[in-house]
Every structure is written in structure tokens, then in C-alpha cells.
Amino acid sequence: MLRLSKLTDYAVVVLVRLSGMEGVQTSPGIAAATGIPEPTVAKVLKTLAAGDLVCSQRGAKGGYRLNRDLSAIPIADVIAAIDGPIALTACVEGSSTGCESQGLCPMRGRWDPVNDAIHKALSGITLADMQRGLLPAFRVPVHQAALQPAAQ
Amino acid sequence: MLRLSKLTDYAVVVLVRLSGMEGVQTSPGIAAATGIPEPTVAKVLKTLAAGDLVCSQRGAKGGYRLNRDLSAIPIADVIAAIDGPIALTACVEGSSTGCESQGLCPMRGRWDPVNDAIHKALSGITLADMQRGLLPAFRVPVHQAALQPAAQ
DNA sequence: GTTATCCGGACTACCACAGTCCTGATTGGA
DNA sequence: TCCAATCAGGACTGTGGTAGTCCGGATAAC
Ligand code: FES
Ligand code: FES
Numbered sequence: 285m286l287r288l289s290k291l292t293d294y295a296v297v298v299l300v301r302l303s304g305m306e307g308v309q310t311s312p313g314i315a316a317a318t319g320i321p322e323p324t325v326a327k328v329l330k331t332l333a334a335g336d337l338v339c340s341q342r343g344a345k346g347g348y349r350l351n352r353d354l355s356a357i358p359i360a361d362v363i364a365a366i367d368g369p370i371a372l373t374a375c376v377e378g379s380s381t382g383c384e385s386q387g388l389c390p391m392r393g394r395w396d397p398v399n400d401a402i403h404k405a406l407s408g409i410t411l412a413d414m415q416r417g418l419l420p421a422f423r424v425p426v427h428q429a430a431l432q433p434a435a436q
Numbered sequence: 437m438l439r440l441s442k443l444t445d446y447a448v449v450v451l452v453r454l455s456g457m458e459g460v461q462t463s464p465g466i467a468a469a470t471g472i473p474e475p476t477v478a479k480v481l482k483t484l485a486a487g488d489l490v491c492s493q494r495g496a497k498g499g500y501r502l503n504r505d506l507s508a509i510p511i512a513d514v515i516a517a518i519d520g521p522i523a524l525t526a527c528v529e530g531s532s533t534g535c536e537s538q539g540l541c542p543m544r545g546r547w548d549p550v551n552d553a554i555h556k557a558l559s560g561i562t563l564a565d566m567q568r569g570l571l572p573a574f575r576v577p578v579h580q581a582a583l584q585p586a587a588q
Numbered sequence: 589g590t591t592a593t594c595c596g597g598a599c600t601a602c603c604a605c606a607g608t609c610c611t612g613a614t615t616g617g618a
Numbered sequence: 619t620c621c622a623a624t625c626a627g628g629a630c631t632g633t634g635g636t637a638g639t640c641c642g643g644a645t646a647a648c
Contacts, residue, residue, distance in 0.1 A: 286438065286515060286522045287525065288524050290525070290636080290637070293525045293547070311593080323638065326594080326595095330596080340593095341594080341646085342594045343592075343645045343647060344647040344648070345592080346593045347594085367438060371439060372438065373439065394567070395566075397566075398558070398566065401560075402554060404557075405554055405556075406550070406554070409553060414546045414549075442606070462623085462624070463624080463625080464624095473608085475607065476607060478625080482626065482627075485626090492624090493615085494614045495614045495623070495624060496621095496623040497617085498614085498616090499625090
């Protein structure tokens with residue numbers, strides 16, 4: 285299904301929420317604002333901090349703050365921070381678990397360009413792009429029939 | 437990691453192998469030629485047949501045969517046949533498990549353009565492209581046009 | 589000193605995937 | 619006619635990664 289982890293979805297929500305305020309925001313505050321469980325928000329934020337997407341301030345009155353503007357954060361960075369480097373298959377470079385049939389597989393290295401294409405695609409969309417159209421989202425009725433991916 | 441299943445990798449290998457010969461080929465034959473375990477090859481072929489990528493001939497002297505040329509099979513089709521419809525997150529259309537916070541999540545529907553961009557990228561690369569290693573490197577359609585969920 | 593917050597990790601439950609195998613249905617040939 | 623080869627479709631199990639939670643410790647404001 286080519287699906288990315290749910291944590292990445294949360295990360296986008298959290299990052300967009302972080303961009304709204306100027307000062308630092310705490311994990312419980314973001315959890316309350318987004319509806320995501322608090323421990324999960326903390327986990328996401330810690331991972332994002334490790335990926336240099338947000339910076340943290342410890343101690344009382346501490347919290348998290350965006351490191352760059354939303355328009356400077358491509359989705360590829362979020363995915364890489366949460367899910368690790370983008371590696372479609374076990375055979376592309378950068379994958380931890382090497383492929384066992386690298387010696388005789390005729391497709392060796394063939395996935396690399398595909399992987400690169402996806403990476404480029406995800407690097408071309410920033411969080412600011414995703415945020416666009418966010419305003420009416422609160423009152424939009426439940427409606428998901430915009431796309432029909434089963435048209436292959 | 438945005439990884440797709442290993443079965444999809446096998447499927448590409450199997451399909452490329454199928455394109456080499458003219459007549460039908462059996463599961464054990466392909467397994468021997470590719471080094472992939474025979475039951476796995478059979479499973480992949482059955483799934484590909486269900487997706488109309490290959491056609492099968494039952495009985496003695498039976499086997500599998502490509503339904504279209506490699507250049508007419510985009511990778512998106514292979515992924516869709518093996519891994520199901522491309523759905524990055526649980527919130528995009530086509531996902532089986534709906535998102536539980538659809539009612540109040542501000543990011544609802546925001547992943548659809550991203551998903552569509554990936555789908556377009558994968559539809560622009562065919563198996564023939566992968567076989568040759570020559571890729572239309574700049575056919576990655578991720579620009580402003582891809583962000584409008586009007587196409588497809 | 590106390591309190592609020594982040595840090596880093598360990599921990600478990602769960603589910604999708606990978607891989608195998610079995611029982612039929614179909615077809616060609618002996 | 620009967621048999622052998624082959625696909626069809628599912629059931630089955632082990633494994634690995636993900637989701638989510640929790641704890642003790644470090645840090646900084648008050
Ligand atoms: S399957 Fe890994 S190199 Fe081909
Ligand atoms: S997390 Fe599913 S709609 Fe936002």
C-alpha cells in the first residue's frame with residue numbers, strides 16, 4: 285500500500301499547529317489542541333527534535349518551537365525524520381538490510397531511480413502547501429470522494 | 437520508511453523475466469530462473485493474474501504469459517496489484533481503515549494531493565524503463581499542478 | 589527547593605507482511 | 619479413459635515493525 289506510518293501523519297498535524305503560535309508550546313498543550321494522545325505527541329516531538337525540525341527548551345516554561353518556516357519543510361524531511369530514510373525496497377542504497385540476492389539479481393539497482401523520483405516528488409511539496417486550504421477544514425462536512433485511486 | 441512490500445520487488449523481477457520468453461512459463465521455471473523460492477513465485481503470479489497483468493493457462497503445458505508489453509505497465513500498476521491501492525495514510529481515499537479523528541482533524545484531506553503526486557510519479561515509470569535503467573528523470577510531475585486535486 | 593517540562597530509553601500489544609502448504613479445478617497427453 | 623502437470627484459492631503460522639504507554643533522570647524557572 286505504500287503507506288507511511290501514522291506517526292508521520294501526526295507529525296504533520298503537530299508541525300502545523302506549532303507554526304500557529306509564536307512562543308514555545310508544550311506537549312500537553314499540543315495534545316489538547318490536536319486531539320492526539322499526549323504520550324504520542326511527546327514521542328513525535330522528541331523524534332522531530334532529533335531530526336532538527338523543531339528545537340526544544342527544557343525546564344519550566346519550556347516547550348517546543350519550529351526551527352524553520354513551514355514553507356521550508358518539505359514533506360520528505362518529515363518522513364525522513366519519523367520513518368527514517370526513504371527506501372522503497374531492501375535493494376536501494378541507504379537501506380539497512382541489504383538484499384541477499386544482490387549478486388545475481390537482474391534488477392539490482394533498478395529501484396534507485398524510482399526511489400529518487402519519489403524522493404523528488406516529496407521534496408517538492410512543503411508543509412505550507414499542505415496547510416493551504418486548512419481554514420475551512422473545521423466546518424467542511426465529511427466528504428472524501430475527491431479522488432478515485434482505484435482507476436488503474 | 438515508505439517501503440513497499442518485498443513481494444512487489446519480486447513481481448518486477450518476475451514480470452521482466454516473463455517478457456523475455458514468448459510462450460508461457462511455469463512457476464517452477466521462473467523460480468529456477470530468478471532464484472526466488474517457488475511458492476513465493478506462485479503467490480506473486482497468482483496475485484498478478486488477479487490484477488490482469490498476466491494471463492494464465494491452466495492444465496498441462498500451462499503457465500503464465502504477459503498481458504501487455506513492459507512499456508505499457510507502469511510501476512504504479514504493479515504496486516496496486518500486489519500491495520493494493522496506493523494510500524499513503526489512513527486518511528486518504530481508498531484506505532480500508534478509516535481515520536478515527538476525521539471529524540476534527542484539521543489535516544483531513546490534505547494528504548490526497550501528496551498521494552496523487554506519488555501516484556503520478558509512479559505512473560510515469562514503466563517496467564521497460566526500469567529494465568533499461570534509462571529513466572525519464574524529469575518526468576516527475578510534482579509542481580503546482582499536482583497540488584490541485586482536479587486531475588486523475 | 590519545588591515544580592514543570594523535556595530527554596532517553598524500555599516495554600508491551602498488535603497487526604500486516606512473508607512464506608509455506610494443502611485441496612481442488614482444469615487441461616494436454618499417454 | 620486415466621494420469622500427470624499446472625493453476626486457483628484459500629488457510630495457516632512465524633516474524634518484524636509499528637503504535638502507544640510508561641518510567642526515571644536531567645534541566646530550568648520561580
Ligand atoms: S532483489 Fe535485491 S538486488 Fe534484486
Ligand atoms: S489524522 Fe486522519 S483525517 Fe487527520
